[in-house]
Amino acid sequence: MTRKELIQNIKNKQSFLCVGLDTDIKKVPKHIAEGENPIFTFNKAIIDATAEYCVAYKPNLAFYESFGAEGWSALEQTVKYLRDNYPDQFIIADAKRGDIGNTSQLYARSFFEHLGVDAITVAPYMGQDSVTPFLGYNGKWVILLALTSNKGSHDFQLIKDAEGTPLFEKVITTSQQWAGPEEMMYVVGATQGKMFEDIRKGAPESFLLVPGVGAQGGSLEEVCRYGMTGDCGLLVNSSRGIIYASSERDFAEKAAQEAVKLRDQMANELKKHGII
């Protein structure tokens, strides 16, 4: 999906919501966990209930890998279901990969060609030749970890160099030499508040994928105040708050209600910033 298409989808749907498909078999409703193909069955119901209110889905690979080949197969079915039924959804494999060049090339092939997602999250630690193999696929994206939402983000990402520039800013400015805002986004946690201002100095136009609203405590309003651009420039993710809104038979309905709530807040922000 191109940047232009993504922005158009956001305007059409008045939403920049990404639904995180962190599907944990221990948390899905009992009648699904005990049935056939539980992971895909759950995802399908969540997708059908929420697709109207979001522009992206983000399966986190850990949840699928924890079931080995079976989990991987459920992931493949989920991506295919999205492609066949909701072709305007932006699909992000939250994989946080990154390896030496020839290995990253294989990951790129795996995610973009075999699995067929639009974007993959990549860890920057190994530098340029671990990231660039994911670039140059038409309409595909790298989403580089910059400033994550967890407590441990303070351990290394905030270390300042001799000039006082923290590592996450170096990651942003250095990686902008590898790719522009047409094929690179950054992960910035919603919990980082005012630091979005620093991010925007280094990446004024790039889309940011923002986890951490909801369960992790980040504020949508604050994220928009400091992070929104004239093109929106944000994909805000919610996982647990939507997909586990209920653990009963009404889980899909409740998920839709939570997605609508966020969509309404997002529509409001888009209007406030003059985007729609």
Add this chain to the structure above:
Amino acid sequence: MTRKELIQNIKNKQSFLCVGLDTDIKKVPKHIAEGENPIFTFNKAIIDATAEYCVAYKPNLAFYESFGAEGWSALEQTVKYLRDNYPDQFIIADAKRGDIGNTSQLYARSFFEHLGVDAITVAPYMGQDSVTPFLGYNGKWVILLALTSNKGSHDFQLIKDAEGTPLFEKVITTSQQWAGPEEMMYVVGATQGKMFEDIRKGAPESFLLVPGVGAQGGSLEEVCRYGMTGDCGLLVNSSRGIIYASSERDFAEKAAQEAVKLRDQMANELKKHGII
């Protein structure tokens, strides 16, 4: 596997060789690529030919993921085959994972419980709570990326803070507060030469997993000169140089020959350093 057992295996076999199972279907001999279950068939033949000369195997997940559910299944078969037939081999999932706490916990479950490997490589960028969920499994190991073998290692890993300490050293010293040398190792590329001295200042006893000998140009002799400890403290990996030593029907035999060559050099180094 405990540290004591690993050291004993190294002494018994006079080898600290790790064979990298970077099995690429495009590079395996034609008669195998065209047969049934080619990835596992290839791995099995390589393992049977080399197990006598090495103490560890390291499948890189990218190679398996590039075939989706089918590749994952071949990986599961490979690990099971090693466990059943060569229980003294240390199995490393080269996965370079790392995510927020509850997600890393799932990865840990996936690799240590479901897949059943001894160790997993982890990327440090997201900090403490992305690493610690992998700790505390009895006899299981985290192998944290410190100074990698690729060119891009210079982009961020060498950035110095205000006191002049490069990021990779901060990763080592900080992470030593999370776990000791009984359950944490570090990845240090063989191409980094004298920088092994700096690594050893921060991690005098830790085992180092060293890729980059062979195809990537690192020198075994240099790695041992600067990195070897009284307990050996090294696992040196070779992937392509062994498993693709021949692309003909004699591939397993040639792989064994290459493994023997390295084992002989390693035995020599172990003697030189008074370890055997």
